[in-house]
Amino acid sequence: MAGKFSNIVKQKLLQTVTNLIPCVGMPLLGIQIDDVGERLQIKLNILNGVNHNIPSPDKYTRKTSCLLLQHTFRCIIDKHNDVIYATKVVASLEMEWRIRLQIVLHLIRYYRDGDMFVKLSSRLLAPIYCSSIGSLIASHNIQINNTVSSQALAWLEAGLDSDVASSRLKIASILYCTGDMERAAFILNDVDQEYNIDVTQPVCSCINFTIHYKSGFARLSCQYDEESVKYIIAYCVRFCRAEINCVPRELQYEVFRSTQEDIQHRGIFDYWMDWAVVDSLPYLYFLQYKTFGNLHRPEDQQQAMNKLIGVIETELNFRHRETALNLLGQCMEQENRLVDALQCYMLSLRVRERNNAAKIHICRCLANRYL
Known part of the structure; x- marks a missing residue:
């Protein structure tokens, strides 16, 4: 690691290692990041006979x-x-x-x-x-x-x-x-x-x-x-x-x-709700x-x-699933599949109960059906 650390970082590392030396390395066995502690215990046969599931x-x-x-x-x-x-x-x-x-x-x-x-x-x-x-x-x-x-x-x-x-x-x-x-x-x-x-x-x-x-x-x-x-x-x-x-x-x-x-039920980072996002x-x-x-x-x-x-x-990674369901519902309406459209809007409301255009679509869909 020569040349990889500045003098300030080297001093901090030196102080940390100096504090660890009297502990005979025991704190190292408790490091959770990357399962370092568990790996060391396996190497030292401390965890012999225990099933391990450490990723490669x-x-x-x-x-x-x-x-x-x-x-x-x-x-x-x-x-x-x-x-x-x-x-x-x-x-x-x-x-x-x-x-x-x-x-x-x-x-x-x-x-x-x-x-x-x-x-x-x-x-x-x-x-x-x-x-x-x-x-x-x-x-x-x-x-x-x-x-x-x-x-x-x-x-x-x-x-x-x-x-x-x-x-x-x-x-x-x-x-x-x-x-x-x-x-x-x-x-x-x-x-x-x-x-x-x-x-x-x-x-x-x-x-x-x-x-x-x-x-x-x-x-x-x-x-x-x-x-x-x-x-x-x-x-x-x-x-x-x-x-x-x-x-x-x-x-x-x-x-x-x-x-x-x-709007009263929005979080401070929900300003995207004023946009069309999909x-x-x-x-x-x-x-x-x-x-x-x-x-x-x-x-x-x-x-x-x-x-x-x-x-x-x-797809498990969609963040705007309710919007996708609202779009699908409108496609169903275009196909004159109004029951399927309403089902899409209801599923959308399950994803997001508030701040959801599905409420508009349900009202509009029902109005069109019974006019």
Whole structure:
């Protein structure tokens, strides 16, 4: 370890080891991290005859790599979410756009002048802001004349490589909202080809719960470098209120999910509930269902809905399962399967009792049925 520690750290280590010496190494046997204490006891035959279930070094390496990567990309999304939340009080769309543009300019400067780690951070962060700038401009364009300007498309294309799915799904969503179904279907097919269900790991910082790592992701996380690994993760797709014109009608309900009473039951980190947010994979299949329907491709449309049903039932890592169920319910309504639609909305309420647009859908669905 020569040359690995600064003088200050060396002094701290020396003091710690000095304190351990009189204990004849006994504290080492109690170290829980990486099962070091248990491993030492096995080596010293202290735990002879006891069954041990200590993971191999390779398993520890994969687990550590997964945790570090998940934490890194969650931090990236966290910072972007903080910016969206902080700029919601600005006076105009133009001001919101300028704030995000300023961040991109700072990242460009950091990339030019920074060290290796600063350059890497800038490369990972910049595409997300480029995509959100493009979406803001596109929303304004759609509101004015239902088209998307070349400026918006240029920003959206600059953000394509943020991850394997979310930025491309934003473009497909925008094209769908402008009626450009052929191009939307082309991009959705590209996402479908790139998204490997056995490998691609959903990443979201909106909600905390136990993460189930894909076996393929765990394996590849040890092989990819920091920049390449973004091609095996998929962020959730987020649209703030200023981007609402880029969102299909079915997803727009999520922006208005909360009653005044529901808002009282939010946590301090639940500001994402004012946006339309959905996991990438269910949004892919939902957009395919809607797009293929407009292109009069019924077989492909039904296949997309079956895939949507399948991933909702089997994928353990979705953070916005209630939103996926709400989208599926609206697909069922389009199929005139109102009982199945209501079942989707009831299941959605089981996932999230409050701050859930399913309440709106149930009322609307029942009203349509009995009118």
